[in-house]
Ligand SMILES: Nc1ccn([C@@H]2O[C@H](COP(=O)(O)OP(=O)(O)OP(=O)(O)O)[C@@H](O)[C@H]2O)c(=O)n1
């Protein structure tokens with residue numbers, strides 16, 4: 278007869294199962310904290326020429342540098358104009374940020390405030406102010422820095438981004454959001470064809486950035502940015518055209534029409550029936566046009582619209598210089614540009630304008646896009662103005678014919694997009710996070726994109742969870758079958774989940 282095992286009593290089985298469950302619970306809690314708890318945050322203020330926007334990003338606390346893990350959780354549009362407009366009253370630039378900063382305090386949990394980095398990056402508006410009046414630009418930075426230092430976050434400084442940084446970080450954002458950076462490329466294989474180019478149109482500058490087989494940086498080193506991301510090397514072509522943002526080009530187009538100082542102009546880029554009195558001083562108050570100010574002119578001029586897309590296109594062309602190029606090929610103004618390559622993401626004003634005009638579908642032939650815009654431009658101002666356009670400022674509304682014409686001219690005449698390559702452009706606002714330079718900037722400053730590809734985890738997250746569930750069931754049955762097995766598994770079993778946690782933390 279089989280001898281009864283003295284350990285095999287209901288009490289020992291019960292104790293063994295409870296001990297095992299406790300260990301498993303502890304392990305599960307530990308795992309939960311590592312995987313889901315306590316996200317980290319980062320805040321970036323995009324101090325653009327036309328306005329400032331604040332973005333809050335969030336990512337899991339675990340040390341996991343995977344692409345796609347950083348998410349934009351909130352954004353806040355600062356009321357009023359860009360910080361460069363406060364040159365005559367810098368304190369107000371600082372004050373203007375307060376509402377959004379208070380909002381950030383609510384969106385980031387208070388226990389995370391102190392360790393949350395806060396950055397402010399200024400773009401073309403401050404670049405222009407710095408050219409025009411560097412003292413005023415310093416005072417604006419002083420005021421915004423003082424204001425941001427008062428916030429509970431870890432303020433890391435306010436600075437002007439170079440045009441090259443603005444272009445390159447926009448490219449990083451677009452490719453990070455598209456999950457293009459982590460693609461594993463075979464040794465010596467060229468990964469350039471698999472990235473997305475970035476087209477950013479602001480109020481005061483515009484950027485183009487892409488990877489091209491035809492570009493190694495030798496012909497124009499100033500346009501070259503080298504990255505090593507996730508083990509892949511990228512030689513990025515990037516160029517920022519200061520003064521070629523939408524608002525500054527509008528000034529240049531108006532300057533072209535007012536060079537003789539007339540009392541009135543008839544502008545093909547504005548709708549028929551549009552008529553506004555504008556001030557010469559205000560128009561020429563920018564380094565992009567100040568040198569062209571007519572020697573004698575009245576204080577004001579009447580800006581009258583005549584709504585003609587084709588004439589508007591000719592007018593817009595006059596802001597580009599196509600006459601000089603010391604390289605093998607150029608875009609405009611003597612700037613080198615290699616042959617366009619790959620798909621492109623076009624964001625900021627590219628998106629606002631084309632979305633308003635209902636022209637974001639690039640499968641529509643370029644010729645039809647131009648015809649649609651021509652029809653829009655010839656619509657009388659009275660009709661445009663009285664149609665319901667919720668949330669659209671009247672100033673923007675009046676400018677969409679000009680803006681659309683500028684975008685098409687910049688893309689086709691400026692950057693040499695053809696009807697074929699135009700179809701490779703995607704007009705984007707968001708891909709889980711807003712497209713723009715801010716995400717790329719923060720990823721760079723927080724070292725979130727490693728140069729080398731991280732080791733592949735033994736198991737994906739879902740794998741960890743199912744692994745623990747499997748162990749749970751396995752131990753339960755093991756414990757019921759024999760308490761000795763249970764004790765053995767209790768000892769061994771704790772090592773396995775601990776090893777998993779250790780792996781996920783390193
Ligand atoms: N619904 C909207 C919103 C904005 N705009 C235009 O878009 C431009 C602003 O684009 P944005 O990317 O916000 O420019 P900034 O970042 O302010 O400027 P920059 O990058 O040059 O510093 C402005 O010219 C504005 O007229 C528009 O046409 N329609």
Ligand SMILES: [Ca+2]
Pocket residue numbers: 325326400478479480625
């Ligand atoms: Ca911008």
